Amino acid sequence: MESSSGNSNLKHMLQKLVTQTSQNLIKLDKVQTLVSLLQQAPASKELVLNQFGSFFVEVTNVFVGRDYKNKKVDTCLNITALVFNERVENGGVYWAQILSTWVIQTIERIIHSLKTREIYPSPTNIPATLNFYLKMAPMQILVDIYMKSLKILIANKVETSIDSLLNAPPPFFDWLVVDVGNTFPDTIVERVFHSGFNKFCQVKWGGNEAASGSKGKSPSIEKEHMVLTSVIRILKHLNFNHRHEVTNVMFTLFQNPPGSTTNGKMKAMLYLVGLFGQAPHQFQHTALMLVKNIDVAVLNKLYDEYKSLVKSQQETKLIQKSVISLICSTKEDSYKFLKLIIDAASGDFPQLNKRLQILVKDMVPDFLRELQMIASGHSSNMGNHNNMGNQNKNMGSNNNIGVFEGFYTHHEEMIANVLTTANTEKRDWLEYVLTLVCMHKVNSYHAITILAYLLRQSTTRQHADMFLRMYDGVSQLYPNLLEKTLRQYFEILPTQSNAEATQMLENVLRLMTIVSTMENENRKHFVDRLHRSVTKLMDELLIIIGRGSSSIPLCHVCLQLLSQIFSKPIKSTALRFGTRNLSITQKLVNYFFRLLRLGFVNNDKEMQTCHQVIITLSGNSENNFQIICQYLLESALSDGYSTLFGKRIDPMKSVNINEPSLLQQLDVKRKNLDGHDRYSPATMIAVEMDLLGRGAKRYKKCPISQEEQDSNKNCLVLLLTRICCNPSAEDVVKLSPPTSKLYDSDKLKLLAANLMSSIASSSPHLATSITMDGDLDWPHPQFRKLTIERDLKVFHFIQEHAFVWHIISLLAFNSDALWQATPLLRSCMSVLISHYENRLPDSRPNFDTPHYICAIELVKVLAKGEFIPAPLKYVGELFHHINNYDIFVIFSIMWTYIKENTLLAIENKRPLNNVPIQPYLTPVQAILHRNITTLHHLYLRFTPKQETR
Numbered sequence: 018m019e020s021s022s023g024n025s026n027l028k029h030m031l032q033k034l035v036t037q038t039s040q041n042l043i044k045l046d047k048v049q050t051l052v053s054l055l056q057q058a059p060a061s062k063e064l065v066l067n068q069f070g071s072f073f074v075e076v077t078n079v080f081v082g083r084d085y086k087n088k089k090v091d092t093c094l095n096i097t098a099l100v101f102n103e104r105v106e107n108g109g110v111y112w113a114q115i116l117s118t119w120v121i122q123t124i125e126r127i128i129h130s131l132k133t134r135e136i137y138p139s140p141t142n143i144p145a146t147l148n149f150y151l152k153m154a155p156m157q158i159l160v161d162i163y164m165k166s167l168k169i170l171i172a173n174k175v176e177t178s179i180d181s182l183l184n185a186p187p188p189f190f191d192w193l194v195v196d197v198g199n200t201f202p203d204t205i206v207e208r209v210f211h212s213g214f215n216k217f218c219q220v221k222w223g224g225n226e227a228a229s230g231s232k233g234k235s236p237s238i239e240k241e242h243m244v245l246t247s248v249i250r251i252l253k254h255l256n257f258n259h260r261h262e263v264t265n266v267m268f269t270l271f272q273n274p275p276g277s278t279t280n281g282k283m284k285a286m287l288y289l290v291g292l293f294g295q296a297p298h299q300f301q302h303t304a305l306m307l308v309k310n311i312d313v314a315v316l317n318k319l320y321d322e323y324k325s326l327v328k329s330q331q332e333t334k335l336i337q338k339s340v341i342s343l344i345c346s347t348k349e350d351s352y353k354f355l356k357l358i359i360d361a362a363s364g365d366f367p368q369l370n371k372r373l374q375i376l377v378k379d380m381v382p383d384f385l386r387e388l389q390m391i392a393s394g395h396s397s398n399m400g401n402h403n404n405m406g407n408q409n410k411n412m413g414s415n416n417n418i419g420v421f422e423g424f425y426t427h428h429e430e431m432i433a434n435v436l437t438t439a440n441t442e443k444r445d446w447l448e449y450v451l452t453l454v455c456m457h458k459v460n461s462y463h464a465i466t467i468l469a470y471l472l473r474q475s476t477t478r479q480h481a482d483m484f485l486r487m488y489d490g491v492s493q494l495y496p497n498l499l500e501k502t503l504r505q506y507f508e509i510l511p512t513q514s515n516a517e518a519t520q521m522l523e524n525v526l527r528l529m530t531i532v533s534t535m536e537n538e539n540r541k542h543f544v545d546r547l548h549r550s551v552t553k554l555m556d557e558l559l560i561i562i563g564r565g566s567s568s569i570p571l572c573h574v575c576l577q578l579l580s581q582i583f584s585k586p587i588k589s590t591a592l593r594f595g596t597r598n599l600s601i602t603q604k605l606v607n608y609f610f611r612l613l614r615l616g617f618v619n620n621d622k623e624m625q626t627c628h629q630v631i632i633t634l635s636g637n638s639e640n641n642f643q644i645i646c647q648y649l650l651e652s653a654l655s656d657g658y659s660t661l662f663g664k665r666i667d668p669m670k671s672v673n674i675n676e677p678s679l680l681q682q683l684d685v686k687r688k689n690l691d692g693h694d695r696y697s698p699a700t701m702i703a704v705e706m707d708l709l710g711r712g713a714k715r716y717k718k719c720p721i722s723q724e725e726q727d728s729n730k731n732c733l734v735l736l737l738t739r740i741c742c743n744p745s746a747e748d749v750v751k752l753s754p755p756t757s758k759l760y761d762s763d764k765l766k767l768l769a770a771n772l773m774s775s776i777a778s779s780s781p782h783l784a785t786s787i788t789m790d791g792d793l794d795w796p797h798p799q800f801r802k803l804t805i806e807r808d809l810k811v812f813h814f815i816q817e818h819a820f821v822w823h824i825i826s827l828l829a830f831n832s833d834a835l836w837q838a839t840p841l842l843r844s845c846m847s848v849l850i851s852h853y854e855n856r857l858p859d860s861r862p863n864f865d866t867p868h869y870i871c872a873i874e875l876v877k878v879l880a881k882g883e884f885i886p887a888p889l890k891y892v893g894e895l896f897h898h899i900n901n902y903d904i905f906v907i908f909s910i911m912w913t914y915i916k917e918n919t920l921l922a923i924e925n926k927r928p929l930n931n932v933p934i935q936p937y938l939t940p941v942q943a944i945l946h947r948n949i950t951t952l953h954h955l956y957l958r959f960t961p962k963q964e965t966r
Contacts, residue, residue: 283322351423856901
């Protein structure tokens with residue numbers, strides 16, 4: 018009875034104290050009274066703690082806004098701190114639970130009282146809020162009590178240790194979450210996740226998390242959302258500094274769910290998916306880590322647990338939407354999730370449960386539809402209605418558009434999968450996602466990069482069709498998309514090896530070839546755009562062709578693209594021939610001679626393509642033909658390329674460093690000349706002649722074989738022949754004997770003019786020989802003996818450049834063109850006349866000598882050009898049977914005939930039919946009489962028709 022009476026008195030004293038001190042508790046006696054009551058009346062602890070809470074609220078308001086120092090207040094705070102610390106240390110778990118909850122409630126009261134004064138910083142500014150609260154002594158004491166209580170609860174593994182913190186109103190307690198989390202990162206993170214998991218299971222399936230398969234009343238989505246939000250709110254501030262701890266706890270929770278519950282792995286997965294869905298950016302790294310550790314066996318196990326947990330089709334749809342929402346909210350690692358979904362849906366996991374594959378496959382259309390809406394700037398906000406309670410209202414906004422950034426980062430791998438997979442559905446899905454990646458950006462950079470890489474990897478017709486489909490899907494969004502794509506495509510060519518660059522250009526050529534065969538009207542527009550785009554990149558093609566390090570296959574593809582460009586009718590302004598003519602000609606001609614130097618012949622496709630491009634270019638305008646002929650002939654006659662056609666050069670002489678110098682040798686010779694003036698001019702000449710006469714004579718020779726010379730000559734002559742053809746008759750050269758109708762007379766005249774100017778510019782001696790006596794003057798043959806030296810230079814020049822005879826033979830199809838080359842014919846005939854005049858009169862000619870070969874060719878050219886008429890043009894048939902002097906006589910007759918008749922006929926534009934031929938045939942017939950035994954069968958051939966009647 019006395020104890021009961023004492024308790025009654027204590028309670029009466031406490032109520033009286035509360036009534037009297039409710040307005041002012043910062044008094045030493047009142048604090049001491051509260052301490053005594055707390056120690057002596059534990060049953061009234063709630064009332065006493067409430068009064069202590071009011072004390073801390075009052076003291077905190079005193080400290081706010083100024084640096085307050087008061088011995089009385091300090092004493093009260095010290096007494097309070099001592100009693101609470103004693104309770105925490107000696108009271109064990111019981112008092113730790115009470116005080117941890119009381120501290121949170123007291124801080125909440127303090128925050129509420131400060132809100133009315135509006136003097137605290139923004140709760141979202143964690144550093145400022147921490148500094149604001151922890152610099153006040155009352156708040157320091159409260160936080161210290163909470164930390165000590167929490168430490169005891171954690172040590173005793175109390176699951177509800179942080180429930181009070183989890184339930185505190187956000188965001189005003191975020192600063193305390195950060196402070197506590199930094200003090201106990203491992204344990205706090207673990208308790209947060211496990212506590213949230215237990216509550217999630219309780220809300221979703223009823224009972225406790227250990228109640229496996231419990232089928233309680235379906236909870237509301239709002240409660241699930243509250244549980245997940247409370248967990249995310251705390252971890253939001255811990256994940257930045259303690260990401261490793263957060264990731265480990267989440268991964269461990271999935272691997273080993275708490276308790277011995279069945280279906281625990283699936284419950285943990287649904288719990289984590291809910292967290293991922295509400296805070297995808299915060300837990301993206303953890304989600305990716307889980308994906309990496311999920312194999313077919315884990316997926317099958319999850320599906321087995323899923324079947325026992327989820328019964329309705331509606332809930333299945335909600336879970337599918339949760340997964341879609343999670344993937345669409347990720348950024349850099351979004352492709353890893355996409356790959357998992359696509360591989361599972363397409364059957365790339367052979368041991369995957371078929372029903373699970375169907376479940377994932379059913380999700381793909383919704384997933385692609387959501388991606389499409391995000392790319393277009395809209396969203397279905399499917400995450401707002403899923404069972405995870407994802408209330409993200411901004412899905413499809415700029416935050417969610419980051420999913421495409423992850424896809425774009427791995428676009429090369431995606432394109433490789435699209436081009437190599439044999440699964441049609443997988444190819445279509447990935448192609449659609451790539452198209453959406455091209456569409457989602459305001460600018461066209463992603464579309465250009467993806468299309469350029471796809472074109473780079475395309476090797477078949479099917480790949481080209483895929484490029485066209487993707488281009489059609491985004492071309493309306495970006496102007497000049499094709500031109501920009503090809504521009505970027507060509508910009509990376511210099512960084513690639515020859516083989517890679519060749520493959521890239523072959524892809525462009527294949528695309529041009531494919532679309533040119535399509536009859537669709539839309540494709541015709543694409544063909545025009547493609548042709549214009551490639552035309553604008555012609556300079557890049559020319560740079561590659563002109564670069565010496567470019568391989569022949571690479572240059573060959575460039576020429577094929579140029580052939581495609583020149584083959585379509587296009588305005589000359591688009592090709593800019595006015596500024597490009599010389600550059601194009603130089604690149605193509607240099608490449609042509611490069612092919613010759615490497616041993617390519619007319620039958621090679623590389624040479625044929627080169628011919629075709631040069632022929633097409635020369636036919637675009639007369640100016641083009643003029644430039645091509647001039648540069649082609651000047652290059653062929655230059656020192657760099659003339660050896661390809663037979664020009665002889667001095668052989669290299671080895672240098673002996675021990676050999677005496679020329680001056681030393683001369684000095685020795687002088688010393689050996691006794692009785693002579695050593696330094697007289699005659700002595701010097703004698704000595705030098707003696708030295709020059711020593712040793713074997715060194716002959717010039719061509720560094721390449723005769724077979725290679727003939728091949729190079731044929732390539733050059735065929736090219737010149739084809740560019741001189743009429744456009745409609747160019748192919749006839751291969752099918753029938755050529756006639757004058759096959760060639761353009763104007764082109765032949767230009768070719769003749771360019772040939773003469775090129776020869777004249779190759780040497781001053783040749784220029785003098787060509788222009789001496791005027792171009793059309795054929796003086797008396799005896800007069801040419803005065804210029805025999807210059808004529809010999811021309812003769813030897815033609816012997817070393819055998820293709821000149823073939824060009825002259827081509828010019829013979831037009832008499833005006835041939836007459837422009839008459840200085841060459843005149844010099845050759847002059848040399849032949851002098852040569853055969855000075856040979857032994859009765860000896861037969863040597864058939865292998867250059868003079869005899871030149872004599873035969875000269876007669877053929879004069880006959881084809883109608884410089885000499887029949888039967889005089891048949892005299893070449895006699896050379897094999899007559900002696901040297903007779904050949905001299907015949908050439909003298911032809912010289913006289915040309916001088917007296919051909920010149921006038923060409924000047925007056927009249928034929929040679931009316932010129933009496935008998936005076937010129939009489940010497941020929943005399944030669945036939947002298948050799949009648951061997952030439953009797955040719956006598957009638959050299960008899961005019963009127964004489965045979």
